[in-house]
Amino acid sequence: MEKSTLILTRKIQLIVDLPTQEERKEVLGTLYRWRNRCFRAANLIVSHLYIQEMVKEFLYLSEGIVHKLVDEKKDEAGLLQRSRLNTTYRVISDRFKGEIPMNILSCLNSRLHSTFNKDYQEYWSGESSLKNFKRDMAFPFGLEGISRLAYHPEKKCFCFRLFQLPFKTYLGKDFTGNKKLLDQIVNGEIKLCTSQIKLEKGKIFWLAVVEIKKDNHYLQPEIIAEASLSLEYPLVVKIGKSRFPIGTKEEFLYRRLAIQASRRRIQTGVTYAKSGKGRIRKLKALEKMSQVERNYVHDRLHFYSRKLIDLCITNKAGTLILLDQDEKMELAKEEEFVLRNWSYYELMTKIKYKADKAGIELIIA
Numbered sequence: 386m387e388k389s390t391l392i393l394t395r396k397i398q399l400i401v402d403l404p405t406q407e408e409r410k411e412v413l414g415t416l417y418r419w420r421n422r423c424f425r426a427a428n429l430i431v432s433h434l435y436i437q438e439m440v441k442e443f444l445y446l447s448e449g450i451v452h453k454l455v456d457e458k459k460d461e462a463g464l465l466q467r468s469r470l471n472t473t474y475r476v477i478s479d480r481f482k483g484e485i486p487m488n489i490l491s492c493l494n495s496r497l498h499s500t501f502n503k504d505y506q507e508y509w510s511g512e513s514s515l516k517n518f519k520r521d522m523a524f525p526f527g528l529e530g531i532s533r534l535a536y537h538p539e540k541k542c543f544c545f546r547l548f549q550l551p552f553k554t555y556l557g558k559d560f561t562g563n564k565k566l567l568d569q570i571v572n573g574e575i576k577l578c579t580s581q582i583k584l585e586k587g588k589i590f591w592l593a594v595v596e597i598k599k600d601n602h603y604l605q606p607e608i609i610a611e612a613s614l615s616l617e618y619p620l621v622v623k624i625g626k627s628r629f630p631i632g633t634k635e636e637f638l639y640r641r642l643a644i645q646a647s648r649r650r651i652q653t654g655v656t657y658a659k660s661g662k663g664r665i666r667k668l669k670a671l672e673k674m675s676q677v678e679r680n681y682v683h684d685r686l687h688f689y690s691r692k693l694i695d696l697c698i699t700n701k702a703g704t705l706i707l708l709d710q711d712e713k714m715e716l717a718k719e720e721e722f723v724l725r726n727w728s729y730y731e732l733m734t735k736i737k738y739k740a741d742k743a744g745i746e747l748i749i750a
Contacts, residue, residue, distance in 0.1 A: 402551040423524035604703035690735040
């Protein structure tokens, strides 16, 4: 049976809700310490899981050895002193207890067990290497770690405590509707799941994971919408005898090339920019222009995918087929210009998410 809910992740900026700079700096230092312990724990967990799974390969010099990766108290052939999930938890708990909340380590342990089991066949066959976690990884926390989430009219923001550390949200202009989402979480209309904290360039971001209900539209599976990606139009949709182009080459590609040309001009002039604070000041305009291109592409692809799903809903199309995508992807790999500027994969990802939320069956042909 198809699920009626959808898991959604929203990125929300957080600010430490304390009055003095020293107190805020101390909380930020605590978060960086937690991230470091989480990074080290993650690498330890996957290493132990890999060794446990490959123990048969390591015993190739012996014969007649029977073993199972279960608790020895439950099975005579068991090699472990406790449950498999608990083995890795005890390893990281003994090493990092007192340096990081145990709730974070527990969530991390459960998540890595799940992803390892999913990818194990690729590890075993040698098609994939073991995951290597970086120092800037986001660290997870469960619902037990967050408390007192509420909207404060005086501060005009949502405030909460994360393991007793006070935070408030910064939503900005809120184009993505995060305020409405947080209101629904506070009122119990939406379920908050295990989420993550991400630290980027001294800023704190809450990757809030929520479980929402799919939109209930009266769609007919027998009505089929056929969409194709091309160089002339970002998307062309055919529903019955009707044909709908979405976007134009001039609107997307030419504008993106103009931004890139502007970035190249700025890059040329960086040598003559006033240094002041060294490299950071010189590259400030260049970094800003790079962000302009990313924001433009992100906004356009969201618009195109939203327009496509709206057309399907308006015409009650319950099935969406993306045509000839393998050919398009191969063309993009061969042509460097197309690969650099057309963003096929990102557009397909956004279409898949929005189709799932609207209850439309997506078929990639």
